[in-house]
Amino acid sequence: MDFFRHRRLGLPALALLIATAGCSSSDDSPSAAVPSPDAKVTKLCQNLDQALPRKVDGLARNDPEPRSALTAGWGSPAIILRCGVERPAEMNDPEADGLEANGVGWLLHKRDDGSFLFTTTLRQAYVEVSLSKDRTGDGVGPLADLAPAVTKAIPKGIAS
16 A cells, blocks of 8 residues: 655646756757566556657657557656556655646655655555656646656556
């Protein structure tokens, strides 16, 4: 079960929080480790891949290598989505930060390098979205753009 403090942050609040991360250059060739979930979660992730938008935050799709229905990307530096990831340990922390974007709950994790990692909560598969330090000034726009696809493809519930 997902136990953590879930705060609804408005777009301006999160944009301010994220904007403080700063900017730097990044590699133009996106890459992402492909998760290896069980067959049920793999099917949900394949459904998500088919439902994903062509653009996120105004950025065209730019999938990472190696190509997989379990990963997707947009722009350069890429916004990276990975479906079927393991449950983050931070979900055990009742003090962990969370937010909601267009009806989808996300665990918020700020990395030491200034980038952010968001993982869906209360869904039958964990979906992870990484925003590089260069993309952090965009607030929750990417999460809001991805929410309809997540809602459509990944049912509410607890991932096993």
